[in-house]
Amino acid sequence: MAGVFDGLKVVDFTWAAAGPIITKQLADNGATVIKVESRRHPDSIRLGGPFIADKPGINRSGFFADFNSSKLGIALDLARKDAIQIVEPLVRWADIVAESFRPGIMQQWGIGYETLREINPRVVMLSSSLYGADGPWARHPGYGAQGAALSGLHALTGWPDRPPAIPKGAYSDSVSPRFGAAALVAALIHREKTGEGQHIELSQIETTAQLVAPQLLQLQHDGVEAQRAGNRKTDSILHGVYPCSGNERWIAIEIETEPQWRSLLDVLNDSNLSEARRQSIDALDTAVAIATRRRDAFALMSELRTVGVPAGVAFTGSDLLEDPVLRARGHFWPLEHSEMGTLAYNGPAYRFEATPSRLTRPAPLLGEHTDEVLKDVLGFSDDEIARFHASGLLQ
Amino acid sequence: MTAQIGDKPVPACALAGVRVLELSYFAAAVAGRTLSSLGAEVIKIEPPGGELARLRSPCARLEDGSQLSYDWLAFNVGKRSVCIDLDTEQGLAAFSRLTASADIVVSDFQRLSIEESNRLAAIARSANPKMIWTEILPFGRGEPYQSYPATDTILQALGGHLFLNGDIDRPPVRIGVPVALVQGGVEAASAALMAYYHVVRGGPGQRVDISIQECIVWTLLNTTMAWQILGLTEMRGGAVRKERANRFYTRLVWHCLDGYVFFGPVGGGGGAAREKSYAALLKWMREDGFEDEILTRHEWNGDKQFDIPQEDYDAVTAVISRFISSKSTERLMTRAVAERILLAPISAIRDVFENEHFCKRGFYELIDDQTRGLTLAYPARWANLSATPLSPLLPSPSPGQDNDLLLERVETRTA
Numbered sequence: 155m156a157g158v159f160d161g162l163k164v165v166d167f168t169w170a171a172a173g174p175i176i177t178k179q180l181a182d183n184g185a186t187v188i189k190v191e192s193r194r195h196p197d198s199i200r201l202g203g204p205f206i207a208d209k210p211g212i213n214r215s216g217f218f219a220d221f222n223s224s225k226l227g228i229a230l231d232l233a234r235k236d237a238i239q240i241v242e243p244l245v246r247w248a249d250i251v252a253e254s255f256r257p258g259i260m261q262q263w264g265i266g267y268e269t270l271r272e273i274n275p276r277v278v279m280l281s282s283s284l285y286g287a288d289g290p291w292a293r294h295p296g297y298g299a300q301g302a303a304l305s306g307l308h309a310l311t312g313w314p315d316r317p318p319a320i321p322k323g324a325y326s327d328s329v330s331p332r333f334g335a336a337a338l339v340a341a342l343i344h345r346e347k348t349g350e351g352q353h354i355e356l357s358q359i360e361t362t363a364q365l366v367a368p369q370l371l372q373l374q375h376d377g378v379e380a381q382r383a384g385n386r387k388t389d390s391i392l393h394g395v396y397p398c399s400g401n402e403r404w405i406a407i408e409i410e411t412e413p414q415w416r417s418l419l420d421v422l423n424d425s426n427l428s429e430a431r432r433q434s435i436d437a438l439d440t441a442v443a444i445a446t447r448r449r450d451a452f453a454l455m456s457e458l459r460t461v462g463v464p465a466g467v468a469f470t471g472s473d474l475l476e477d478p479v480l481r482a483r484g485h486f487w488p489l490e491h492s493e494m495g496t497l498a499y500n501g502p503a504y505r506f507e508a509t510p511s512r513l514t515r516p517a518p519l520l521g522e523h524t525d526e527v528l529k530d531v532l533g534f535s536d537d538e539i540a541r542f543h544a545s546g547l548l549q
Numbered sequence: 550m551t552a553q554i555g556d557k558p559v560p561a562c563a564l565a566g567v568r569v570l571e572l573s574y575f576a577a578a579v580a581g582r583t584l585s586s587l588g589a590e591v592i593k594i595e596p597p598g599g600e601l602a603r604l605r606s607p608c609a610r611l612e613d614g615s616q617l618s619y620d621w622l623a624f625n626v627g628k629r630s631v632c633i634d635l636d637t638e639q640g641l642a643a644f645s646r647l648t649a650s651a652d653i654v655v656s657d658f659q660r661l662s663i664e665e666s667n668r669l670a671a672i673a674r675s676a677n678p679k680m681i682w683t684e685i686l687p688f689g690r691g692e693p694y695q696s697y698p699a700t701d702t703i704l705q706a707l708g709g710h711l712f713l714n715g716d717i718d719r720p721p722v723r724i725g726v727p728v729a730l731v732q733g734g735v736e737a738a739s740a741a742l743m744a745y746y747h748v749v750r751g752g753p754g755q756r757v758d759i760s761i762q763e764c765i766v767w768t769l770l771n772t773t774m775a776w777q778i779l780g781l782t783e784m785r786g787g788a789v790r791k792e793r794a795n796r797f798y799t800r801l802v803w804h805c806l807d808g809y810v811f812f813g814p815v816g817g818g819g820g821a822a823r824e825k826s827y828a829a830l831l832k833w834m835r836e837d838g839f840e841d842e843i844l845t846r847h848e849w850n851g852d853k854q855f856d857i858p859q860e861d862y863d864a865v866t867a868v869i870s871r872f873i874s875s876k877s878t879e880r881l882m883t884r885a886v887a888e889r890i891l892l893a894p895i896s897a898i899r900d901v902f903e904n905e906h907f908c909k910r911g912f913y914e915l916i917d918d919q920t921r922g923l924t925l926a927y928p929a930r931w932a933n934l935s936a937t938p939l940s941p942l943l944p945s946p947s948p949g950q951d952n953d954l955l956l957e958r959v960e961t962r963t964a
Contacts, residue, residue: 158747204778216774300893303811310725322713328768332735339742340563352936367623389606395720406706466706471776503763504740508755
């Protein structure tokens with residue numbers, strides 16, 4: 155069955171997380187995505203763990219692998235002037251060129267949007283960066299954790315009597331790809347209807363700040379500035395994360411209605427809860443924590459679900475891999491990599507009924523498909539390819 | 550390609566001419582907002598009197614004494630509204646007529662049960678086989694999980710993110726805004742457009758379903774790989790935690806004179822940028838007379854960073870901490886930008902609102918909503934498309950404000 159992007163051609167200069175997660179959506183849905191790196195400038199997360207067998211290596215990072223399924227990989231030193239011999243036919247071939255360098259780098263290499271457009275007027279170029287292409291901080295390097303800090307999410311996470319707790323991960327790297335993919339596909343739709351290409355500029359912090367849009371409005375209208383409040387949520391009867399039996403086992407429970415409250419009482423079967431609710435939210439939290447402490451988290455979640463109470467075990471990484479829901483959903487894709495063996499890659503969060511997504515291959519070794527792409531996609535002869543190799547361009 | 554707004558011709562938006570119907574409580578409203586900003590005509594289908602989400606807490610008090618949800622205000626600008634009673638034959642007939650002219654429907658689990666969604670999807674897809682029917686569900690389509698109860702926090706937990714946030718001596722802590730619902734909404738916009746792109750190229754209409762749990766799994770970035778490869782169960786941390794798949798703790802949140810900054814000076818992996826950042830920090834510390842042998846005892850971001858003992862990480866942290874606590878956030882960020890030090894202030898909401906970088910980039914856009922007496926700056930410009938800019942913002946609709954207009958136009962469009 156055809157994927158939604160069958161036939162789409164993508165040159166992928168992106169690196170780290172935010173950019174590659176966007177191009178992964180294209181690759182996992184049928185597009186031909188050619189990822190361009192070099193030994194001098196490999197994708198930086200090839201250098202970040204976890205490494206297979208705990209041994210660092212350029213082709214050994216699971217962190218890198220997960221974001222680069224279904225892509226072809228070529229090695230090309232973009233910092234060299236003669237790289238244009240290969241970049242130009244690549245761009246002429248492409249429908250999309252994606253990059254996530256610091257603003258100004260592509261122009262420095264002579265392959266900014268204006269140049270690409272001269273080569274291929276229909277091309278859609280996506281430039282993703284942490285701060286955006288202009289403004290006082292545009293050239294400042296950084297990662298998604300700085301993005302979470304600057305967009306307000308970090309300050310809203312944690313306990314009011316403690317410093318803000320870090321939201322796990324380079325959080326803005328996981329927000330901007332959703333927005334970026336929407337903008338990119340909208341531009342493709344526009345191109346399909348009008349023939350017009352264009353350049354999309356995306357800033358991680360501006361996409362991530364969308365998540366605090368209501369709080370920004372509240373500040374302006376009421377003068378009330380939202381604060382971190384642990385797990386407190388005032389419009390629910392009960393909302394918290396409670397201990398269960400075992401080491402570091404926790405269950406989140408939220409009660410929004412009186413029928414749910416009565417169901418919770420039935421399941422927990424603890425006569426202290428109603429009185430605690432009358433006393434205070436703190437007293438209720440304490441009483442619920444006592445009632446859950448000897449329960450098995452998974453069994454309790456199952457009991458609560460059965461009676462319509464929203465409840466969820468705080469899953470660990472291994473819980474996710476064993477979760478019956480994610481398994482039934484086919485979330486994880488086992489893919490065999492020549493150096494890393496078989497690993498379960500994360501697949502998309504959406505399902506197309508008629509055109510299913512498909513992870514077709516593991517992440518590429520650095521330069522794994524260089525000769526194949528130069529020959530079969532770009533039409534260079536064996537002699538020309540040998541000459542490029544000899545000159546050191548394809549490293 | 551241009552359109553006319555007032556006297557000025559403006560470039561058409563990327564989704565000009567695309568019509569979206571929205572059956573929402575929260576997540577689908579975010580999807581609708583995303584599509585609307587890209588230029589789609591988004592029509593909210595509300596029950597008579599307006600949808601419940603208009604009163605989702607917390608609410609703004611308006612001049613006329615009524616209340617309106619901040620969540621709702623944030624994610625419903627630029628849309629139309631029709632009120633239809635979907636429990637009546639007449640309402641279903643109106644719904645069917647609207648769907649015949651629509652390209653995409655977005656819906657969420659807090660508005661429609663699975664049964665309601667099945668019933669309405671059958672009507673819509675019968676009226677319009679090219680339709681993209683988009684559902685945002687906690688766990689996606691599939692038995693038995695498609696009807697499991699869930700809320701935002703439950704999904705932060707089941708997506709694996711909750712476990713990893715907060716201080717180790719307290720329970721895991723959520724991100725304090727409904728990130729699961731918003732991420733699910735934006736993912737739905739993106740996935741609906743992928744399916745619609747396929748329709749534009751001659752493909753079939755289809756149903757697309759989104760699992761919010763899977764959206765949250767995608768915010769972890771490397772947790773499932775860390776377990777598979779190293780058998781490592783990552784643990785949460787507050788200001789101090791094990792970064793990436795490290796076995797040692799490093800401080801990442803630092804007190805400064807007037808707040809906090811996020812900064813990973815040592816032991817984070819990530820190559821040259823981290824090394825240069827640390828070198829720039831040392832240069833600044835030396836200028837200020839902060840010298841200590843521990844600062845250069847190891848290559849803190851080099852290949853051997855994984856072998857450095859925890860007590861040395863603690864010792865270097867103590868020295869760096871004394872330095873950072875003597876500086877203001879503004880001074881730290883100014884120097885950071887000048888010297889490429891990888892730190893950032895941990896911005897409170899007011900800091901985000903007043904952020905000079907955002908303001909200079911024209912990120913905020915004012916809406917003067919005269920009907921409600923609200924003038925508010927929205928974080929509007931989330932992307933810049935050179936040929937098809939994002940749609941200018943318009944106030945969010947009152948319930949059913951477009952009933953007459955849209956029914957009339959639908960008749961015209963489908964005649």
